[in-house]
Amino acid sequence: xxxxxxxxxxxxxxxxxxxxxxxxxxxxxxxxxxxxxxxxxxxxxxxxxxxxxxxxxxxxxxxxxxxxxxxxxxxxxxxxxxxxxxxxxxxxxxxxxxxxxxxxxxxxxxx
Amino acid sequence: xxxxxxxxxxxxxxxxxxxxxxxxxxxxxxxxxxxxxxxxxxxxxxxxxxxxxxxxxxxxxxxxxxxxxxxxxxxxxxxxxxxxxxxxxxxxxxxxxxxxxxxxxxxxxxx
DNA sequence: CATATAATTCGCCATATGGAAAACAATCTC
DNA sequence: GAGATTGTTTTCCATATGGCGAATTATATG
Numbered sequence: 458x459x460x461x462x463x464x465x466x467x468x469x470x471x472x473x474x475x476x477x478x479x480x481x482x483x484x485x486x487x488x489x490x491x492x493x494x495x496x497x498x499x500x501x502x503x504x505x506x507x508x509x510x511x512x513x514x515x516x517x518x519x520x521x522x523x524x525x526x527x528x529x530x531x532x533x534x535x536x537x538x539x540x541x542x543x544x545x546x547x548x549x550x551x552x553x554x555x556x557x558x559x560x561x562x563x564x565x566x567x568x
Numbered sequence: 569x570x571x572x573x574x575x576x577x578x579x580x581x582x583x584x585x586x587x588x589x590x591x592x593x594x595x596x597x598x599x600x601x602x603x604x605x606x607x608x609x610x611x612x613x614x615x616x617x618x619x620x621x622x623x624x625x626x627x628x629x630x631x632x633x634x635x636x637x638x639x640x641x642x643x644x645x646x647x648x649x650x651x652x653x654x655x656x657x658x659x660x661x662x663x664x665x666x667x668x669x670x671x672x673x674x675x676x677x678x679x
Numbered sequence: 680c681a682t683a684t685a686a687t688t689c690g691c692c693a694t695a696t697g698g699a700a701a702a703c704a705a706t707c708t709c
Numbered sequence: 710g711a712g713a714t715t716g717t718t719t720t721c722c723a724t725a726t727g728g729c730g731a732a733t734t735a736t737a738t739g
Contacts, residue, residue, distance in 0.1 A: 462580070462581075462583075462586065463581055463582065463583060464581075466577050466578075466580040466581040467577075467578070467581035469573070469577040469580075469581075469650075470573075470574055470575075470577040470578035470580075470581055471574065471726095471727090472573075472574060473727095475573065475650070478654060479653075479654060479657060482654050482657035482658045482661060483657055483660075483661055484661060487685080487686095488685070488686065489684085489685060489686080497727085497728070497729090498728075498729060498730075499685085499686070499687085500686095500687075500688080500689090500728085500729075500730085501727065501728050501729075503686075503687070503688095504726080504727070504728090505727085508726090519686085521685090521735085521736060521737075522684070522685045522686065522734095522735055522736040522737070523684090523685060523686080523736090524685080524686065528658075530654075530655070530658045533651055533654060533655055533658075536647075536651055537648070537651050539580075539586070540644055540647055540648050540651070542590075543589060543590060543593050543641075543644060544641075544644055546590060546593035546594055547593045547639075547641050547644075549594075550593060550594055550595060582696095582697085584697095598715080598716095599715075599716065600714085600715060600716080608697085608698070608699090609698075609699060609700080610715090610716075610717085611698085611699075611700085611716095611717080611718080611719090612697065612698050612699070614716080614717075615696085615697070615698085616697085619696090630716085632705090632706060632707075632715090633704095633705060633706045633707070633714070633715045633716065634706090634714095634715065634716085635715085635716065
C-alpha cells in the first residue's frame with residue numbers, strides 16, 4: 458500500500474469503512490459516536506479510522522478529550538477519475554469495434 | 569470479503585490488478601500476454617486474476633491450452649454508483665449548509 | 680478529589696495477502 | 710513422439726488485516 462489509489466480503494470473494501478465515509482459525508486462526528494452503530498470494539502474501530510485517514514478519506518483533530526473526524530470529499534475525485542478513465546478506454550474500444558463492423562461487415566453486405 | 573462492493577473495491581486496491589483491468593478494457597487477452605508487462609511470477613499473477621474474477625471485474629474461458637480473459641465493464645456501474653451516492657449525501661449536506669447560511673447569517677446581515 | 684468519559688496503546692490471535700520456486704498437466708507443433 | 714508452450718497446483722514464507730480484552734492516558738464533571 459504505497460500508491461494513492463491503492464490505499465484509497467483499499468479503504469473502500471470494507472463495509473464498516475464505507476459506512477463511516479457515508480456517515481461523515483453527512484457531517485463531522487467524534488470517534489465514539491461514529492463507532493456506536495457497529496458491533497466491534499473501539500480499538501478495532503480506531504484501526505479502521507487509521508486506514509481511512511491513510512487512504513485520504515478522512516481527517517481528524519483532537520480538542521480536549523474528543524477527536525472529531527470529518528470527511529475529505531476531494532478523495533471522490535481520484536476514485537471517480539480512475540473509473541472514468543476505464544470507461545473511456547472501453548468506449549474507445551467499442552468505437553473501434555463499430556468502425557470494424559462498418560468497414561468490414563457492411564462491405565460484406567454490399568457484396 | 570463477501571459483499572459485492574467489498575471484493576470489487578478490494579480488487580482495485582492493487583496496481584497490477586488495476587493495470588490488468590485497464591488492459592482488458594482494450595480487448596480480451598490470454599493469461600501469458602496479460603502477465604508479460606509485470607515482473608511477478610505466473611502463479612502470483614494467477615492469484616491476481618482470481619481476485620479480479622472474484623471481484624466481478626473479469627471472466628475467462630479456456631480453449632485448448634490458452635485461457636482468454638475479458639473484462640466485465642458492468643462492474644464499473646456498482647463502483648460508480650457507490651461513489652455517486654456519497655457525492656449525493658455530500659451535496660445534500662452542503663445544501664443544508666447553504667440553507668443555514670441563508671436563514672441565519674443572512675438574517676444577521678439584516679440586523 | 681473521585682469518578683466517569685473518550686480515546687489510545689499493547690499484546691495476542693487467526694486468517695488473508697502477495698510473493699516465490701518447483702513440480703505437474705495439458706496441448707500445440709515439428 | 711519429442712519438445713516447446715501455456716496454465717495450474719502445491720508448498721512455503723513474510724507481512725498485513727481485522728478482531729479481541731486489558732491496561733493506560735487524558736480530560737471533564739460531580
